[in-house]
Amino acid sequence: MTFWKRHEFFINGDWVQAEQAETFEVLNPATEEPIGSIAMANEATVNAAVVAAKEAFPSFSRTAIAERKDLLRSILSVYRKRRDEVAHAIQMELGAPRHLAYGPQTAVGESHLDGIMQALGTFEFEHTLMNGDLVNREPIGVCGLITPWNWPINQIALKVLPALAAGCTMVLKPSEYTPFNAMLYAEILAEAGVPKGVFNLVNGEGPVAGAAMSRHPDIDMMSFTGSARAGAAVSKDAADSVKKVALELGGKSPNLVFADSDLTDAVKRGVRHMFNNTGQSCNAPSRMLVEQSVYDEAKEVALKTAEQQQVGNPDDAGHHMGPLVNHIQYDRVQELIKAGMEEGATLLTGGLGKPDHMNEGYFVKPTIFVDVTNDMRIAREEIFGPVLTMIPFQDEDEAIAIANDTEYGLAAFVQTQDEDKAMRVAKRLRAGMVHINGAGLGVGSPFGGYKKSGIGREGGTFGLEEFLEVKLIARPK
Missing domain, CATH: 3.40.605.10 (Aldehyde Dehydrogenase; Chain A, domain 1)
Incomplete structure (x- = not known):
């Protein structure tokens, strides 16, 4: 070694x-x-x-x-x-x-x-x-x-x-x-x-x-x-x-998923992005806001995607998730998962403790909470771990209001096949970077955000x- x-x-x-x-x-x-x-x-x-x-x-x-x-x-x-x-x-x-x-x-x-x-x-x-x-x-x-x-x-x-x-x-x-x-x-x-x-x-x-x-x-x-x-x-x-x-x-970046998006692709992409780098990214799409009419379907897609997410040793080949960086991060993620459960959010998958096959290392379970409200700790604090919150919204105005109701403003994500809506929503979001339908930043583009x-x-x-x-x-x- x-x-x-x-x-x-x-x-x-x-x-x-x-x-x-x-x-x-x-x-x-x-x-x-x-x-x-x-x-x-x-x-x-x-x-x-x-x-x-x-x-x-x-x-x-x-x-x-x-x-x-x-x-x-x-x-x-x-x-x-x-x-x-x-x-x-x-x-x-x-x-x-x-x-x-x-x-x-x-x-x-x-x-x-x-x-x-x-x-x-x-x-x-x-x-x-x-x-x-x-x-x-x-x-x-x-x-x-x-x-x-x-x-x-x-x-x-x-x-x-x-x-x-x-x-x-x-x-x-x-x-x-x-x-x-x-x-x-x-x-x-x-x-x-x-x-x-x-x-x-x-x-x-x-x-x-x-x-x-x-x-x-x-x-x-x-x-x-x-x-x-x-x-x-x-x-x-x-x-x-x-x-x-x-x-x-930091960030608590919203991912706005509208009913007219390619829902399966949008939700899969959002879940996988959240679990990338074990959720330890400041611009991670940690709040998935989903239009109410497709919320139940989105939960099903999210659950299937999370269940396919493997956790494994960094030495192994494959696109699995590694551990958190240290015991400080591990303890914080556990604390906030517990807080989500105590505040009344529904645990869709994951939860407290390490994955069943992991006895050592700072490994955590890929976790998704549903039926989250934006006043809960898990919706407001940067968890910096593989924990996704899913929040329903009724219409475009409510989606934007929830998205902007945060002390952070680093990134935001918009999923819709309506180009006019995508640009209209993007311009109303209080964030330094807005990604539409999975688009990434080009080389040399400015990285940074609003507020905290x-x-x-x-x-x-x-x-x-x-x-x-x-x-x-x-x-x-």
Whole structure:
């Protein structure tokens, strides 16, 4: 079995041995056995990484666009060569099944790079306004990047790559639960030729290392992905130094299934999407709103689809569902399943405990609740597990009202064969992204949401703009 012991931080182009640092044991979620350990950064370590990034900024910020394009191409080349190493790490530390770890979980490392390269190829860093004044877009400075465990390379790529493209330097703190893919990414960047000090990596806990980054006066911007609670903490810590904060947070995304949709296909797709990555996706369609006239039929389709959902070991071949990432997630999912049962929702399938054939690991049952009302905890809180709630609605206006009745606003999904209705409903939904009849986001499209789902956008041109300042130069007319 692979065992990683990585008690170093990547600072100023070198792996620096941690001194007197606490260590953290990383577990395989499928077995609950340790697969490695890492050192945890304190404030002094964070400060050393920030110093390196600050010293590297003046020269890297002045590099030519062509030079940064070449750097991104080099990163792509090295990433492709080492992609399987990254996939193996994600499978081990996240518990992602092979088809997911070696597929979408690592494919995003290439697709997001394509999106940033396309954006960099067409982006106007300088243009003249109609009044004759000149607008320059310049790198914002030293960036603090905090990424989560659920789609680790996805979020690392969505922050590191646009920061590099913009000419920024950075300090990355990945999740301590999935640190090894990030450390491999640091090796990839170094091999690709990223200059010393431009990219730095520290492992550590959010309340310690993350807070030290957010409070640091020499970090000019914080980009954070995680829970709304942690995002608020980052914002509060960053407030005293008045730095820019970009947040990609949680969701409780509605999936509106109208009677005129291809019902079987729409419901199957919604259930499978909800169970993908064991429900650990911020944009998961966790509330399925179904028109009353087809609600009973939709429940039958959902039940059959869920019963076909297999749960298995990440090492096994096949499109099964893996475990949750850790005992914290497992306990939270169990708590909310129990809450749904106590609040009077009908348990269609799944429920408390592990699947019958699973004795170890943080595996849970694919679960569906029906006859849910939108005031229940399971309809309002982000469960972050494979738990789907099904809520009936009478008409279009009620569907939109229920969909928008949430503190989140990340994604929404609309299922109907009426194109006019699809667009009409999409424009009324308070969400940053709306998917019609299963359509996915294109490369470079903006990812982000309204309300407590965050501030700012990631991906392509929109993601690049987050790492740039706007400078106005007024010239004699």
